Amino acid sequence: MESIDLNLLRTFVIVCKSNSLKRAGLKLGISESAVSKQMAKLREQLDHPLFERTTDGLRPTHYSKNILPEIEQALTMVNSAVSPMKFDPATYSGTITLAFFADTLEFSGVALFRQLSDTFPQAQIELKTWTSDTEHKIEEGDITLGVHFLNEDRSSNLFQKRIMADQLVIAISKSLGNLTWEKALHLPFIKIRSQGWNEERYRYLEMLKQNGIDPQISVTVDNFSVARQILAQGEHACVLSASWNDPSLHTIIPPEELQFELRLVSCTRIVDRHSPLHLALHDAIQSVMVKTK
Structure with missing residues (x-):
């Protein structure tokens, strides 16, 4: 026997329960003719008559009644096997x-x-x-x-x-007051190196240089706590994520054309x-x- 399309078996179960090609088609969202063609194909594959027409509609044959329970059980097992794993x-x-x-x-x-x-x-x-x-x-x-x-x-x-999305800002010590973006750029900068992101290339500095801005990098660190301690001395600036709020620092948002989304x-x-x-x-x-x- 050739392999049987599971869709044919599912249609078979619905026709058995609805006793009507039309009602089965409505439930499946296909035409009555399409249901009829599927059942004709299944009958050919199984080599047995599946339904008899009566005054009360379609009725499953003796053969169909015998195989129906096992087909339903098999379809349930298949559905269970391919259903997403429940995870708690x-x-x-x-x-x-x-x-x-x-x-x-x-x-x-x-x-x-x-x-x-x-x-x-x-x-x-x-x-x-x-x-x-x-x-x-x-x-x-x-x-x-x-x-x-x-x-x-x-x-x-x-x-x-x-x-989430964030943006880069310039951070300075509050002891420097509310410096403008332009004045902050004249301070020596601390570069924070981050494994997995800017150890090879610093995208924001690349963008600034493309716009004719080349901040002086005086020190490179890989720890924010160290950067914060240097910033506290009031002589440096640093590019930080805006979400790293620190009460000891004043942050300056770049002009719109120089903003960089993280x-x-x-x-x-x-x-x-x-x-x-x-x-x-x-x-x-x-x-x-x-x-x-």
């Missing part, structure tokens, strides 16, 4: 390893841990700083999910899903982009980051 974060008890941009952990680490603990109360949660091998570890499955800024140079094996994203393996676990992690992290913006 509250009962997930595996290890969740997350890698974050260092400054995201510094500003939002506690809030992130609380939200993740509430969402996954039985999981073992590990929060790590994004390093030079994080992308490789995500691809290998050693890190469940990473959070960083959108980087068009990342491997195509990684899927980047937007969490896009914070979650990074997962492309094969995990629809995984219930990864979707739940993304939503939990997004709920925190949007609040702290």
Whole structure:
């Protein structure tokens, strides 16, 4: 016997229950003629008559009555097998390893841990700083999910899903007063290097140079706390994400033509982009980051 189209079997079950090609067609959203053709094809494949016409409508034959229960059971099993896996974060008890941009952990680490603990109360949660091998570890499955800024140079094996949008601002010590954008540009700048985003190229500086602006970089650090301590001396400026609010600093928004949007994203393996676990992690992290913006 040739393989049978499951759609024919589904139509067969509906016709058996409705005793009418027309009613079956209405339920399936197809014409009565289309239903008739399907049942003719199924009859040919099974090599048995399936229905008899009576004054009360179509009635399944003895053969059809006998096979109907097992077909219904088989279709139920198929539907169950291909249905999305049910996932409950509250009962997930595996290890969740997350890698974050260092400054995201510094500003939002506690809030992130609380939200993740509430969402996954039985999981073992590990929060790590994004390093030079994080992308490789995500691809290998050693890190469940990473959070960083959108980087068009990342491997195509990684899927980047937007969490929130932010913008860059210039930060200076409040001791300098409310400097204008133009005056702040004359200060020596601190460059914050971030693994996974600007260790190879600093996109905002590239954009400024394209517009004839070339700030003097006097020091490069990879830690915001160090940058903040240098800024506190009142002699430097620094380009920061607007969401990294610090009461000791005054921030200056660039002119509209020089504004630069940052896009914070979650990074997962492309094969995990629809995984219930990864979707739940993304939503939990997004709920925190949007609040702290």
